[in-house]
Amino acid sequence: MEVYKVLEIKKSVYENNDREAELLRQELKKEQTFLLNLMSSPGSGKTTTLLRTIEALKDEMRIAILEADIDSDVDAHTVAKTGTKVIQLHTGGMCHLDAGMTRQGLDGIGSEDADLVVLENVGNLVCPAEFDTGASKNAMILSVPEGDDKPLKYPLMFSIVDVLLINKIDVLEHFDFDLDVLRAQVNKINPNLIVIPISAKTGEGIGEWADWLRGAVKNWNQPEPVVESPA
Amino acid sequence: MHELGIVYEVIKIVDEFALANNLTKVDKIILEIGQLSQTIPHFVEACYPAAVSDTPYQETKLEIIVLPARGECQACHEIFNVVDHRKICPNCQAEDFSLISGREFNIKEVVAY
Ligand SMILES: Nc1nc2c(ncn2[C@@H]2O[C@H](COP(=O)(O)OP(=O)(O)O)[C@@H](O)[C@H]2O)c(=O)[nH]1
Ligand SMILES: [Mg+2]
Ligand SMILES: [Zn+2]
Numbered sequence: 627m628e629v630y631k632v633l634e635i636k637k638s639v640y641e642n643n644d645r646e647a648e649l650l651r652q653e654l655k656k657e658q659t660f661l662l663n664l665m666s667s668p669g670s671g672k673t674t675t676l677l678r679t680i681e682a683l684k685d686e687m688r689i690a691i692l693e694a695d696i697d698s699d700v701d702a703h704t705v706a707k708t709g710t711k712v713i714q715l716h717t718g719g720m721c722h723l724d725a726g727m728t729r730q731g732l733d734g735i736g737s738e739d740a741d742l743v744v745l746e747n748v749g750n751l752v753c754p755a756e757f758d759t760g761a762s763k764n765a766m767i768l769s770v771p772e773g774d775d776k777p778l779k780y781p782l783m784f785s786i787v788d789v790l791l792i793n794k795i796d797v798l799e800h801f802d803f804d805l806d807v808l809r810a811q812v813n814k815i816n817p818n819l820i821v822i823p824i825s826a827k828t829g830e831g832i833g834e835w836a837d838w839l840r841g842a843v844k845n846w847n848q849p850e851p852v853v854e855s856p857a
Numbered sequence: 858m859h860e861l862g863i864v865y866e867v868i869k870i871v872d873e874f875a876l877a878n879n880l881t882k883v884d885k886i887i888l889e890i891g892q893l894s895q896t897i898p899h900f901v902e903a904c905y906p907a908a909v910s911d912t913p914y915q916e917t918k919l920e921i922i923v924l925p926a927r928g929e930c931q932a933c934h935e936i937f938n939v940v941d942h943r944k945i946c947p948n949c950q951a952e953d954f955s956l957i958s959g960r961e962f963n964i965k966e967v968v969a970y
């Protein structure tokens with residue numbers, strides 16, 4: 627008769643993914659590829675914003691797209707028509723992407739030949755916040771019809787992103803959405819978060835967004851600052 | 858579904874652990890899930906049988922320990938359960954706190970031989 631014993635593991639379920647993501651981030655840094663993880667609820671305008679972004683930046687950098695959002699009005703085919711490299715990731719109905727799936731996508735598209743890769747994550751504000759994809763920066767889109775109280779409902783997502791795009795500002799007057807209220811709430815959760823109001827439909831604010839992205843890509847490719855010791 | 862993917866990850870980690878420690882049979886897996894984790898214990902239990910069916914863990918039991926969401930009041934440093942007290946310090950009624958625990962999702966231990 628064998629005797630059961632209790633063996634302590636004490637390991638976070640996210641630990642493997644976190645390690646994998648960190649490794650991927652270092653590799654991307656070495657090959658000078660900037661990976662943006664773009665997240666939002668379904669229909670906030672990820673794909674439409676992507677098309678605008680491609681339009682604004684395609685003459686200055688090589689762009690590739692990893693498309694994981696399946697239930698969308700505009701999909702991989704629409705992006706492909708712009709002449710940008712794009713692949714549809716098969717997420718098998720999963721509600722989030724992890725670093726392993728992201729790596730497969732990057733290998734599939736040949737990320738070493740791209741300066742900017744955008745991952746259009748699955749439309750969901752819950753679990754993508756818990757899974758580091760290995761991205762250089764994380765962006766989120768909140769669209770006006772979703773309401774200015776979303777940060778209260780999804781604090782984790784708002785706390786992990788670097789930049790927040792407020793999309794569909796062309797319909798602002800038809801909704802009870804207060805940009806100042808939103809900024810105040812966001813500031814409480816994540817004081818460093820950059821907020822950029824845009825309309826992917828009219829193009830308003832896309833210039834500012836493209837500037838931010840341009841700066842982020844440039845920073846990513848800077849060599850690590852050398853700390854000079856005082857003489 | 859989110860929880861199913863998570864349970865596969867749990868099994869993967871346990872499997873690696875079993876291999877490294879020469880375990881022949883895992884009787885029980887014990888998880889710790891924070892009260893504020895995005896993963897819901899009830900759903901984990903619900904999809905667990907599907908995740909382990911036709912694997913060496915088919916007979917392995919699952920136990921979940923819920924870890925409380927504890928916050929420390931930034932004003933008076935009282936430590937309180939932020940869910941029970943709706944994010945308001947029961948001592949001084951301040952609304953600013955820092956979270957001490959509650960977001961975990963750990964594999965605590967396994968019972969095995
Ligand atoms: N009015 C308005 N509609 C938009 C804007 N951006 C996207 N949409 C519409 O919102 C819907 C969802 O957009 P899509 O890019 O597919 O969202 P995704 O699911 O996040 O990829 C589409 O019908 C778009 O035409 C915008 O700035 N203003
Ligand atoms: Mg889309
Ligand atoms: Zn998920």
Ligand SMILES: [Zn+2]
Nearest residue numbers: 930933946949
């Ligand atoms: Zn207090």
